[in-house]
Amino acid sequence: MITPGPDAKAALMRRSMIVAFVPYVVMLAGIPFFNKSVNEGGVPLLALWIVIWVVLVPAFLALAGRLLPRAEKEDRL
Numbered sequence: 001m002i003t004p005g006p007d008a009k010a011a012l013m014r015r016s017m018i019v020a021f022v023p024y025v026v027m028l029a030g031i032p033f034f035n036k037s038v039n040e041g042g043v044p045l046l047a048l049w050i051v052i053w054v055v056l057v058p059a060f061l062a063l064a065g066r067l068l069p070r071a072e073k074e075d076r077l
Helices: 006-034 045-076
Strands: none
Touching: 006 045
16 A cells, blocks of 8 residues: 555545634625625624534534544544
């Protein structure tokens, strides 16, 4: 079995960290754009934006978690 070099492992770890960090950055970056007095279904747009990203964060963390164990398993081999 061919194992990837240290550069490939580092790249995989970097990707995992970026995927885990994306939802927090997007949620915070969107606040100035969605901080309006517009209501969607009786809910302020900013609250809707935050709720959507709170729901999406676990999906991003699950994806990051799927990337991370591969790098850890390759370290153990």
